[in-house]
Amino acid sequence: MGGLAVKHGILGILAGRPCHGYELKTEFDNLTAGLWELNVGQIYSTLERMVKDGLVESYADEGPGEDRKMYRVTQDGLKDLETWLSRPPLKARPLRDELYVRLGLLVEKDLAATLDLLDSQRRVYHLQMAELTRQKIGVVRAHGPDRVRREMMLDSALFHVEADLKWIENCEARLRALGGKEE
């Protein structure tokens, strides 16, 4: 699933212009406003596979320097990208979180420990929210041409963290009602 998005993200970037492998990392990170960071290894292994499948081809850059291998998209690659972009909507993301397992193990056994867990998790979410908000303020103040895209990505992250926080509050209220005053 993630692999397909990486592959087509790279195809899409190459459809804009030919790139060096290392440029693709920056461009891909940029595409999702940093929400989905790739490592260089992933880029090269994906490129290798796509060259083999005939979706991308490599050629030597004219400029100076050592490894000046450039990549460009082929006609087959473009067709593949188009098909992928017009596919039906994605399935809802999996609702899976390590926190559920921890909470599941604790909640009926140790109320105080459960509340501690929720408390510390709440702090983490607030920090994450502040960091995302800082990024958003930076984007708005920079007035760049990519402002809309970046704001959309950051809003998505912010709404998710907000939902996590609301859920934590809801859990706390539930447990405190159960266990009386807890401090």
Added chain:
Amino acid sequence: MTEEIIRLERVVKEFRRGDTAVRAVDGVSLTIGRGEFVSIMGKSGSGKSTLLHLMSGLQQATQGSVRLLGRELSQLKDDDLTLLRRTHVGFIFQFFNLLPTLTALENVALPLLLAKVRTSVAEAKALELLKTVGLTSRAAHKPDELSGGQMQRVAIARALAGDPPLLFADEPTGNLDSASGEEILLLLKQMQIDRGQTIVMVTHDAKAAAYGDRLITMRDGRVLDDQLTGGMVG
């Protein structure tokens, strides 16, 4: 910490409810320094608004010490407290609290006129502040001709009219849609970044609170958490 603007020591605020005393604020100690943007979060009834009222001298503590800009509030006479508030503290409220018969410009100029500033000077300053909040073109409009977001921007300009070192905001986005709310928060953030404005904001909204760089979480009248959430934004 930089210069201290607010210092609370073991502050208690009790309200009578029939025969029993209810502690809205129950032993809070904290300090706030110049240039900080502090968010205070908590559910309704957590004591967050009472805490803001105590800090700003709108209410008196039952016990403990509240120092605002180095002055012990409980030792100030009413007149001195009013003067301290008028000259050193700006307020922004959920429902804007603009005077409906005055234009945006007059609303912003009003605190200056009350402080006996000359009309021409007050209006020039008000115009400059309306420019800062992006409302130059609405200077002659009355509140009912403005959107909620615009009214709150006028309220921010008014709060800043006397160049107060400290700005209190009580649920400033509580009555706005999310887009206007974000504009207001961004404006407050800009005041902090560009002017070094100290801001204390009460909110129940985590997304609003995230604009601050320190988050105080209240529960049952106490500080449950006091966490630094950020560095400076460039």
